[in-house]
Amino acid sequence: MKPQPHSRDPRRFDVPSKIAATDKAVRAFVGGCGFLVVVGVFGLFLFLVWQVLPLFKDARVEPQRVLELNLPENAVYGADDWQQLLFSYVPGQQYLTFYDLAAAQLVSWREEVAIPDNEEITFVRYDTRQSHLLIGFADGCTMTVMIDWAAAFDETGKRSVKPRLLALGPYPIGKVGHPVTMAEYAFADTRQLVVVVQQVEGHERVYGMTLVQKRTLLEAEIPVPDRHLDLSYLLPEDTRIDRVLIMKNCEGVLLVFEDGRVRYLVRGATMPGLRQEFFPFEDLGDVAISQCQLLPDDRTLVCVSEHGDIRSFALTPDEHSPYPLWVRTKNFAPLSSGQRASFLSVGTADKAFLTGSGNAVSLLHNTTARVRWRGELPFELRGGFVGAHYTKLNLLDTQGNLHIYDLDDPHPDGGWGAFFSKIWYEDAPRPSYAWQTGQAGGTEAKFSLVPLIFGTLKGMAYAMAFALPLALLSAVYTSQFLHSRAKGIVKSTMEMMASLPSVVLGLLAVLWLAPLLETRVPNVLGVLICVPLGAVAVGFFWNVLVGAALRRRMA
Numbered sequence: 001m002k003p004q005p006h007s008r009d010p011r012r013f014d015v016p017s018k019i020a021a022t023d024k025a026v027r028a029f030v031g032g033c034g035f036l037v038v039v040g041v042f043g044l045f046l047f048l049v050w051q052v053l054p055l056f057k058d059a060r061v062e063p064q065r066v067l068e069l070n071l072p073e074n075a076v077y078g079a080d081d082w083q084q085l086l087f088s089y090v091p092g093q094q095y096l097t098f099y100d101l102a103a104a105q106l107v108s109w110r111e112e113v114a115i116p117d118n119e120e121i122t123f124v125r126y127d128t129r130q131s132h133l134l135i136g137f138a139d140g141c142t143m144t145v146m147i148d149w150a151a152a153f154d155e156t157g158k159r160s161v162k163p164r165l166l167a168l169g170p171y172p173i174g175k176v177g178h179p180v181t182m183a184e185y186a187f188a189d190t191r192q193l194v195v196v197v198q199q200v201e202g203h204e205r206v207y208g209m210t211l212v213q214k215r216t217l218l219e220a221e222i223p224v225p226d227r228h229l230d231l232s233y234l235l236p237e238d239t240r241i242d243r244v245l246i247m248k249n250c251e252g253v254l255l256v257f258e259d260g261r262v263r264y265l266v267r268g269a270t271m272p273g274l275r276q277e278f279f280p281f282e283d284l285g286d287v288a289i290s291q292c293q294l295l296p297d298d299r300t301l302v303c304v305s306e307h308g309d310i311r312s313f314a315l316t317p318d319e320h321s322p323y324p325l326w327v328r329t330k331n332f333a334p335l336s337s338g339q340r341a342s343f344l345s346v347g348t349a350d351k352a353f354l355t356g357s358g359n360a361v362s363l364l365h366n367t368t369a370r371v372r373w374r375g376e377l378p379f380e381l382r383g384g385f386v387g388a389h390y391t392k393l394n395l396l397d398t399q400g401n402l403h404i405y406d407l408d409d410p411h412p413d414g415g416w417g418a419f420f421s422k423i424w425y426e427d428a429p430r431p432s433y434a435w436q437t438g439q440a441g442g443t444e445a446k447f448s449l450v451p452l453i454f455g456t457l458k459g460m461a462y463a464m465a466f467a468l469p470l471a472l473l474s475a476v477y478t479s480q481f482l483h484s485r486a487k488g489i490v491k492s493t494m495e496m497m498a499s500l501p502s503v504v505l506g507l508l509a510v511l512w513l514a515p516l517l518e519t520r521v522p523n524v525l526g527v528l529i530c531v532p533l534g535a536v537a538v539g540f541f542w543n544v545l546v547g548a549a550l551r552r553r554m555a
Contacts, residue, residue: 054410054411054414055411055414055415055419056414056415056416057411058371058372058373058409059363059372059373059407059408059409059412060373060407060408060409061363061373061375061393061405061406061407061408062405062406062408063403063404063405063406064392064404064405064406065404066401066402066403066404067086067099067101067106067401067402067403067404068401069088069099069400069401069402070399070400070401071088071090071396071400071401071402072090072400073382073400074090074091074124075088075089075090075400076088076089076124076125076126076133077089077126077396077402078126078128078131078147078385079101079385079387079388079392079394080149080161080163080388081149081348081388081389082149082151082159082161082388082389083101083387083388083389083391083392083404084100084101084102084159084160084161085098085099085100085101085149085161085163086098086099086101086394086402087099087147087163089124089126089133091121091124091135092121093115094112094113094114094115094117095110095111095112095113096110096111096113096133096145096147096163096165097109097110098110098111098163101404102160111163111165113145113165113167114167115135115143115145115167116137116143116170119137119138119139119141119170120137120138120179121135121136121137121138122136122137122138122179122180122181123135123136123180123181123182123183124136125183125184127185128345128346128348128385128388129248129294129296129346129348130186130187130248131146131147131148131149132144132145132146132147132185133145133147134183134184134185135170135183136179136180136181136182136183136196137170137179137180138179138180139172139176139177139179140172140173140174140175140176140177140178140179140180140196140198141169141170141171141172141173141176141180142169142170142171142173142180142183142185142194142196143167143168143169143170143171144167144168144169144185144194145165145166145167145168146165146166146167146168147163147164147165148163148164148165148166149161149162149163150162150163150164168223171194171209171211171225173194173196173207173208173209173228174196174198174200174205174207174228174230175198175200175205175207178198178199178200178205179198179199180196180197180198181197181198181199181204182196182197182241182243182244183195183196183197183244184196184244184245184246184253185246186246186247186248186249186250187211187223187248187250188248188249188250190212190213191210191211191212191250192210192211192212192223192250193208193209193210193211193246193250193253194208194209194210194211195207195208195231195244195246195253196208197241197244204232204235204240204241205230205232205235206230206231206232206234206235206241206244206255207228207229207230207231207232208228208229208230208231208253208272209225209226209227209228209229210225210226210227210229210250211223211224211225211226212224212226229271229272231253231265231272234255234263234265234272234273234274235255236257236261236263238259239257239258239259239261240257240258241255241256241257241258242256242257242258242289243255243256243289243292244256245292245293245294245301247294247298248296248298249298250267251266251267252264252265252266252267252275252298253265253266253272254294254301256289256292258288259287259288260279260280260281260282260286260287260288260289261277261278261279261287262277262278262279262280262289262292262301262303262326263276263277264276264277264278264325264326266323275323275325276325276326278313278326280292280301280303280305280311280313280328281303281305281309281311284305284307284309286305286306286307287305288305288306289303289304289305289306290304290305290306290340290341291303291304291341291343291344291355292304292344293344293345293346293353294346295312295346295351295353295366296346296347296348296350297426299314299315299426299427300312300313300314300315300329300351300366300426301313301314301326302344302346302353302366304335304341304344304355306340307334307338307339307340308334308335308336308338308339308340308341308357309334310331310332310333310334310335310355310364311328311330311331311332312328312329312330312332312366312369313326313327313328313329314326314327314329314424314426314427315327315426315427316329316424316426316427316428316429317427317429318429319429324427329424329426330366330369330424331369332364332369332371333362333364333371335355335356335357335360335362336360336362336374336376339357339358340357341355341356341357342356342357342358342381342382342383343355343356343381343382343383343384345383345384345385345386346386347386347387347388347390348388350365350386350390350412351365351366351367351412351413351444352364352365352366352372352386352390352409352412353366353386354384354385354386354393356381356384356395357381358380358381359376359377359378359379359380359381360374360375360376360377360381361374361375361377361381361384361395362374363386363393363407363409365412365413367413367418367423367425367444368412368413368414368415368417368418368423369417370415370417372409372412373407373409377395377403379397379398379399379403380397380398381395381396381397381398382396382397382398382400383395383396384396386407387407390407390409390412391406391407391408392404392405392406392407393405393407413444413445413447414447418447418448419447419448419449419450420448420449420450421448422448423446423448425444425446426444433448433450433451434446434448434451435447435448435449435451435452466525466528469529469532470528470532473532473535473536474532477532477535478490478491481539
């Protein structure tokens with residue numbers, strides 16, 4: 001009798017409801033987690049792009065306010081580091097006028113200063129780099145008014161700035177009784193230097209005086225004259241001086257002449273000497289210089305020609321001289337007006353500088369040689385300066401009114417050129433690709449990505465050249481020659497190492513393995529290369545020799 005097949009239950013493949021619900025929940029959880037991972041990766045990518053894009057943007061400038069100061073044409077002015085106070089001085093006054101920029105309404109007051117009122121003022125200039133006012137008189141004396149911007153904070157953390165004035169001098173320099181037509185002052189630690197230009201019997205003369213710090217009976221340090229210098233023997237006879245610049249370390253003086261030449265004088269054991277003479281615009285038709293200024297680091301000179309051409313020169317090592325010399329390192333886009341620059345102002349801490357003529361103004365950065373911002377203004381320019389913290393632009397029109405602009409330029413030293421082009425950095429003999437975020441090797445941070453990219457590719461090539469033969473030979477040995485019992489241990493160990501993040505292995509190598517191998521690199525490399533090659537050679541010759549012997553015996 002033929003057996004009957006067992007009856008089949010059609011519900012035997014049904015999944016219990018609890019298992020189905022659990023499976024559905026797990027699938028939803030895994031899918032949601034995957035979706036969140038994808039969203040997180042794309043979000044991270046967008047965040048990085050959002051952070052990187054500002055590195056390639058130009059500066060953004062927006063007008064903030066206009067101060068109707070009505071400053072006369074011979075007035076000098078400046079501001080504190082936080083752009084909270086502004087001051088102005090008009091020659092002939094015995095006080096400085098201060099303006100509170102933090103107040104909603106313009107508030108002004110006067111601070112008296114001991115400026116002689118019986119002598120005619122023939123020269124006045126404010127140095128933004130060291131915050132001092134330099135005044136020259138018709139009797140041949142010179143005085144300096146130091147402005148110390150003292151910041152204080154109240155209980156709520158609100159900052160207030162109060163100026164403290166210190167008058168030094170007047171000191172007689174050069175020929176007494178002859179007017180001072182130009183002057184410059186610098187101080188560094190315990191040494192100070194004053195250089196003046198005078199008209200003596202129809203001829204231009206240059207004199208200098210050094211000052212040193214001495215303690216009084218009350219333990220206060222005051223500057224007193226030390227040495228008087230006559231620099232007139234270093235002047236050419238066929239031109240006149242247009243500008244005097246002193247380095248803040250008091251080691252060098254730059255004399256700029258009307259014919260476009262610049263003479264670089266350095267401090268000697270007894271008298272200053274001429275180290276270099278050059279023409280910044282010698283290759284152009286008109287070599288005259290309209291504006292020039294040293295950047296705060298004292299190693300870069302910015303010059304503007306009569307037709308708006310802009311160049312910068314840096315003290316760089318020279319193969320033909322034991323001393324660094326001034327070499328042209330940057331060419332900038334010329335002023336859009338093509339006219340003589342009415343002013344040139346440098347920042348106090350950054351490599352940026354501001355210049356303009358007519359109603360055109362340009363903000364430039366020396367390291368990248370880029371125009372950060374260029375604008376056409378609805379008024380004619382008389383002067384201007386960059387805020388100390390590179391957050392404000394201050395422009396003075398011909399009516400004596402100050403126009404204040406908000407400056408947003410968080411990365412002035414960024415851009416495609418800074419990241420991927422050769423840049424001639426200060427203290428460097430030639431343009432180069434360099435990466436150095438700190439300033440230990442100079443005064444400029446270097447952000448070229450080329451060394452990082454090349455170093456990454458070079459490291460990858462070295463790693464592959466080392467790891468590829470080792471990995472292949474290890475795999476061949478493990479699969480073909482290693483005992484099965486040891487093979488299981490090695491295989492499990494390799495799989496466990498593969499599960500570890502490579503970053504962790506790299507960290508262990510840096511912290512533990514590298515110190516052990518740093519003095520034994522040639523030996524380790526020789527062992528790692530020679531042992532596998534030796535094993536292969538031994539196996540090859542063993543097969544050849546043993547195979548030949550076996551064939552002879554069998555024959």
